[in-house]
Amino acid sequence: MPIRRFKIQKLVSELLDEFEVAKPPVPVRRIARGRGARIFREGQEGDLSGFLFRRGKEIIIGVNTDQAPVRQRFTIAHELGHLLLHDLTELHVDHGFTVRLRSDLSSLGLDEQEMEANRFAAELLMPMRLLKEDLEGTELDLTDDETFRSLAKRYGVSAQALAIRLTGLGYLATVEAT
Numbered sequence: 744m745p746i747r748r749f750k751i752q753k754l755v756s757e758l759l760d761e762f763e764v765a766k767p768p769v770p771v772r773r774i775a776r777g778r779g780a781r782i783f784r785e786g787q788e789g790d791l792s793g794f795l796f797r798r799g800k801e802i803i804i805g806v807n808t809d810q811a812p813v814r815q816r817f818t819i820a821h822e823l824g825h826l827l828l829h830d831l832t833e834l835h836v837d838h839g840f841t842v843r844l845r846s847d848l849s850s851l852g853l854d855e856q857e858m859e860a861n862r863f864a865a866e867l868l869m870p871m872r873l874l875k876e877d878l879e880g881t882e883l884d885l886t887d888d889e890t891f892r893s894l895a896k897r898y899g900v901s902a903q904a905l906a907i908r909l910t911g912l913g914y915l916a917t918v919e920a921t
Contacts, residue, residue: 746859747828754827755866767873768899771816774867775823780804782819793818795825802826813901817864824863829856869898869908883914 758764762774772782780802787807792814794805804822806815877894884890895905909915 746855746862748862751824751828751859751863751866752871755863755870756872758867759870759872764870764873767869767877767897768816769820769868769870769873771819771823771868775804775819775826778802778823778826780823780826782806784808784815793822795822797826811901813895813899813904816868816899817901817904820864820867821860823867824860825856828859828863865904865908865911868900869905871912873898874909874912874914878914883909 758774759769762770762777764770775782779800781804783803783805785805785807786809788809791807792810793807794803796803796805804819804826806818808815810818877897881890891902891905895902898905900908906915
């Protein structure tokens with residue numbers, strides 16, 4: 744199944760309208776809570792970024808506080824993407840608890856659900872309509888560290904996440920190896 748780009752864009756647009764988001768940074772915690780999720784924040788050993796737990800109407804998004812704040816925001820948005828996009832019945836742990844952990848496959852881009860959750864997170868944290876406003880009349884250059892860091896800080900994301908998003912939207916050209 745191909746990634747549902749238009750569904751994700753529509754869903755994010757509806758969330759931004761519903762939660763009256765007119766400027767960055769997007770209040771991802773408030774949106775997650777508005778969708779019924781409690782945020783559980785705790786340090787975790789290893790590379791666990793977060794998880795989504797569902798039992799009936801109980802929804803918990805777990806976030807590793809040992810990771811950078813921008814990573815925590817992305818994790819919340821990523822897990823919210825799973826909550827809103829995916830039926831997480833494939834993994835049952837303990838007494839029917841449904842848990843979705845971020846896996847190594849997600850960073851490799853091989854798992855479609857992980858790719859969709861990553862796209863959802865990028866769309867939510869760096870909405871196209873807000874980026875368009877901020878970038879109007881601006882020439883972006885990755886070598887202009889000051890402007891780039893300032894924009895990443897404004898959106899509450901990492902410079903790497905911003906670069907990937909701006910490249911995907913066509914604001915930055917990809918560099919081809921010769």
